[in-house]
Amino acid sequence: xxxxxxxxxxxxxxxxxxxxxxxxxxxxxxxxxxxxxxxxxxxxxxxxxxxxxxxxxxxxxxxxxxxxxxxxxxxxxxxxxxxxxxxxxxxxxxxxxxxxxxxxxxxxxxxxxxxxxxxxxxxxxxxxxxxxxxxxxxxxxxxxxxxxxxxxxxxxxxxxxxxxxxxxxxxxxxxxxxxxxxxxxxxxxxxxxxxxxxxxxxxxxxxxxxxxxxxxxxxxxxxxxxxxxxxxxxxxxxxxxxxxxxxxxxxxxxxxxxxxxxxxxxxxxxxxxxxxxxxxxxxxxxxxxxxxxxxxxxxxxxxxxxxxxxxxxxxxxxxxxxxxxxxxxxxxxxxxxxxxxxxxxxxxxxxxxxxxxxxxxxxxxxxxxxxxxxxxxxxxxxxxxxxxxxxxxxxxxxxx
Numbered sequence: 001x002x003x004x005x006x007x008x009x010x011x012x013x014x015x016x017x018x019x020x021x022x023x024x025x026x027x028x029x030x031x032x033x034x035x036x037x038x039x040x041x042x043x044x045x046x047x048x049x050x051x052x053x054x055x056x057x058x059x060x061x062x063x064x065x066x067x068x069x070x071x072x073x074x075x076x077x078x079x080x081x082x083x084x085x086x087x088x089x090x091x092x093x094x095x096x097x098x099x100x101x102x103x104x105x106x107x108x109x110x111x112x113x114x115x116x117x118x119x120x121x122x123x124x125x126x127x128x129x130x131x132x133x134x135x136x137x138x139x140x141x142x143x144x145x146x147x148x149x150x151x152x153x154x155x156x157x158x159x160x161x162x163x164x165x166x167x168x169x170x171x172x173x174x175x176x177x178x179x180x181x182x183x184x185x186x187x188x189x190x191x192x193x194x195x196x197x198x199x200x201x202x203x204x205x206x207x208x209x210x211x212x213x214x215x216x217x218x219x220x221x222x223x224x225x226x227x228x229x230x231x232x233x234x235x236x237x238x239x240x241x242x243x244x245x246x247x248x249x250x251x252x253x254x255x256x257x258x259x260x261x262x263x264x265x266x267x268x269x270x271x272x273x274x275x276x277x278x279x280x281x282x283x284x285x286x287x288x289x290x291x292x293x294x295x296x297x298x299x300x301x302x303x304x305x306x307x308x309x310x311x312x313x314x315x316x317x318x319x320x321x322x323x324x325x326x327x328x329x330x331x332x333x334x335x336x337x338x339x340x341x342x343x344x345x346x347x348x349x350x351x352x353x354x355x356x357x358x359x360x361x362x363x364x365x366x367x368x369x370x371x372x373x374x375x376x377x378x379x380x381x382x383x384x385x386x387x388x389x390x391x392x393x394x395x396x397x398x399x400x
Contacts, residue, residue, distance in 0.1 A: 003031060003309075005031055005032050005033040005309075006031060006101045006102055006308070006309050007033045007099065007101045007102070008024055008032050008033070008034055009035045009037060009098055009103050009104070010024070010036050010037070010104045011037045011080040011090070011103065011106060011107055011252075012038060012105070012106030012107045012281065013040055013042070015281065015295055015298075015362065015365060016106035016280040016297060017036065017104070017106035017281070017298075018043055018064075018365050019280075019294070019295040019298035019362045019363070019364055020106060020280060020299075020301060020302050021067055021068075021071050021073060022067070022364035022365060022368055023298060023299050023306075023363070023364045024302045024306060025070075025071040025072070026364055027302055027303060027313050028302075028305065028309050031306070031309035031310060031311055032305070032306070032309060034068075034072070034073035035075075035098065036064060036067065036068050036073050036074070037078060037090070037092065037098070038064055038075075038076075038077060038078075039077065039078060039079040039093070040064075040077070041063060041064060041065070043061070043062045043063075043064055044059060044060075044061055045059055045060045045061075045359075046123035046291075047291060047359035049124070049125065050123070050161045050162060050165070051161075051165075053130035053134065053165075054165045054169060056327060057327075062369065062372065066372065076096075076098070078093050078094045078096065079093035080092060080105075080107065081093050081252055081253060082252050082254045083103065083105075083253070083255050083274075085255075085274045085275065085276065085277060088100055088276060090252070100276070102278070102305050102308070103276060104269075104277075104278045104279070104280065104298070104305070105255065105271070105277065105278070105280075105283065106283070106294070107249075107251070107252065109249050109250060109261070109262075109282035109283055109289060110247070110248050110250055111124070111246070111247060112247075112248060113243070113245060114150035114152065114244070114245060114246040115148070115217070115241070115243050116219070117219070117221065118219060118241040118242070119133065119240070119241065120244075120245050121158070121243070121244065122245045123158070130162070130166075133145075134166065136239075137169075137170045137175055137240075138169075138175055141239070142177065143177055144177070144178045144180075144236075144237060144239045144240070145166070145177055145178070145179045145238065145239065145240045145241075146181075146227050146238045146240070146241045147159050147163050147181045148182045148217045148241060148244065149183040149184065149243075149244050150244060151184045152247060153260070153285075153286075154244060154245070154246075154247055154288075154289050155288065156183065156185065156189060156191075156244070158244065159183070160181070160188065160326060161326060161328070163179055163204070163207070163209045164203060164204070164326075164329065165327065165329060166179065167209050168207060171208070179208070179209045179210065180211070180212060180236060180238075181204070181210070181211045181212070182215050182217050182227065182229065182236075183211065183213060183215065184214065184216055185213060187201075188200040188201050188204060189324075191288060191337065191339070192336070192337045192346050192348065193337040193348075194346065195346045195347060196346055196348040198348070200326065200333070200348075203328055203333070212229055215229045215230065215232070216229070216231070217230075217243075220235070224237050225239070226238065227241065247260075247282065248261045249262040249263060249282070249285075250283055251263055255274060255277065255279075256272065261283075262283060262284060262285040263279045263283055263284050264284070264285050265278070265279050265284050265297075267300065267318050268300050268303075268318070269284075269297055269300050269301030269304060269318065270301075270304065278301040278305065279301070280297035280298040280300070281294035281297060284297065286320075288320070290322070290324075291359070291360035291362075292321075292322070292323050292324075292360050292361045292362070293322070295360065295361065295362030295363065295364075295366075296318055296321065297318050298362075299316070299363055299364075300316060300317055303315055303316050319338075319340045320338075320340055321338050321340070322335070322336065323335070323336050323354055323361045325357065325358075332357075333348060333349070334347070334350070334351065334352055334353040334354075334357070335353075336348075336353045336354070353392060354392045356370045358370075
């Protein structure tokens with residue numbers, strides 16, 4: 001008997017959306033018919049945006065058509081604006097309507113300024129945005145820089161990268177600016193465990209970057225311009241402020257969300273109170289927003305949907321494992337921590353802890369992107385017949 005495929009609509013062309021698309025095809029095979037909906041034609045690999053002003057890397061673009069071709073999925077370039085869960089349809093920005101049997105929302109979050117009249121950095125900023133700040137420091141126009149992490153859901157690692165790379169760049173030009181990182185965290189990158197705290201604290205000290213912990217910033221325009229630290233009330237006079245953004249979920253109409261637009265889901269990605277709808281990525285109410293976690297959330301949702309089709313798949317719940325590659329002027333730091341428990345103090349090293357050693361680690365997305373690169377660079381070489389994999393690297397040390 002021929003089974004009618006389950007029609008799954010995946011909304012979003014970012015990390016969570018592509019990971020879900022690739023995972024669904026891998027896990028469910030021909031039990032699913034897939035449609036990808038995205039307002040943009042390309043997948044943009046944004047984690048290296050912080051590296052571009054320092055010539056340490058660059059963003060890459062991959063046409064979403066490559067992913068839909070690889071997964072035998074339909075591609076609809078449009079914005080998903082609303083969901084009718086009772087009718088199992090979605091309304092698109094161009095007026096079209098799509099039916100679905102299962103819907104995966106991976107529409108992400110939008111970045112907005114947390115403070116008025118300061119430079120807000122996010123991964124869409126161009127090279128010149130940071131370049132102007134670097135010139136001000138190198139030419140002596142600005143001597144006091146504050147880098148601020150606001151108290152909102154987000155991903156703090158880029159703030160540390162910017163602090164370390166800006167400090168190195170300025171001092172390489174013979175300048176000695178006063179750089180202060182202000183964060184609500186209790187310790188530097190505490191989400192990665194105590195080992196990462198030790199390593200990152202040492203990196204900051206070597207770079208001459210001061211850190212204000214458990215602190216919330218208020219901007220006093222002055223004159224002189226200053227940051228007021230809460231709850232202490234201390235004042236820091238600054239010339240320039242670089243702030244991380246505040247995030248807000250992009251939830252379509254018809255889907256319940258919290259006041260900040262984030263969707264509540266269970267451990268398998270099922271949207272609370274809405275049958276047939278799953279969500280993953282920055283748009284859900286998990287407090288840490290990061291591509292690697294978005295991929296893990298997408299995997300949990302894909303496994304749950306695949307199991308519903310009758311595929312022999314374990315419904316593995318989302319178990320957050322943080323993997324971060326911190327860029328510094330002296331090389332990358334690889335940080336890994338199992339936030340669900342059992343990982344002790346975590347790991348922090350200068351060698352890769354996972355493979356491929358990408359900024360974002362997705363079980364299906366990372367190997368797929370790696371394979372695209374290999375095909376582009378060396379498509380004339382003989383095929384090995386194998387496939388790329390994404391895996392953690394473990395090393396046993398035996399005492400002699």
